C-alpha cells in the first residue's frame with residue numbers, strides 16, 4: 001500500500017498508579033498537540049465500550065467475579081481487539097495518546113501474585129509504545145488525592161504492590177515524571193518529552209512490537 005512509513009504518528013502511553021493524574025495530563029496533551037496542528041487521538045484501556053470491555057467494567061465494579069488469569073487475558077484481549085486500528089491510525093500519521101496499556105496489564109496482575117513472564121506473554125506482538133510517560137507518585141500520596149472510589153483495585157495495600165511491579169517493567173522507552181509537582185510543571189515536562197518523540201516518529205523511527 002501507499003501508506004508512508006516515514007511520517008507516522010507516535011504511540012504515547014501514560015502509566016501510573018490510580019489517581020496519579022494521567023487523565024488530566026492526557027487531555028491537556030491532546031489539546032496541546034491539536035493546537036500545534038498534529039492529528040491526534042486520545043484512547044484509554046480498558047476500552048469499556050466493547051463486549052470484552054463491558055465484562056472488564058463489571059469485574060472492576062465488583063459486579064462479577066473472575067479468576068485472576070481470566071481477567072488478565074480479557075484485559076489483553078481488549079488491547080488485541082484494537083491493535084489493527086491502532087496500527088492503521090499510526091501509519092496514516094495520527095498520534096495516539098493512550099491512558100494505560102500493557103504495563104498496567106502486567107503490573108496489576110503480577111501484583112496479585114501471578115508470574116510476571118506469564119503476564120507478559122499475551123502482550124507479545126502488540127505495538128510497542130514510542131514513549132511511556134510514567135507519572136510517579138507514592139501510593140500513600142495517591143491515596144490522599146480526593147480518596148479512592150469504589151473500584152476493585154483502589155486500595156492502598158494493593159497499590160503498593162502495583163508500584164513495585166511497575167518498577168521492574170521500566171525500559172528505555174520510559175520517562176519518569178514526578179507527579180507530585182504542580183500540574184503545570186508536570187505538563188511542561190510531558191510536552192518537552194512528547195515533542196522529541198513525535199519528531200523522531202515523523203523522521204522515520206520504525207514501529208516495533210512488545211516486548212522490546
Ligand code: TMP
Nearest residue numbers: 018045046075100101104105108109153
Ligand atoms: P482506569 O481507572 O484507568 O479505567 O483503569 C481501571 C483499572 O484497571 C485500574 O485500576 C487499572 C486496571 N487495569 C488492569 O488491571 N489491567 C489492565 O490491563 C488495564 C489497562 C488496567
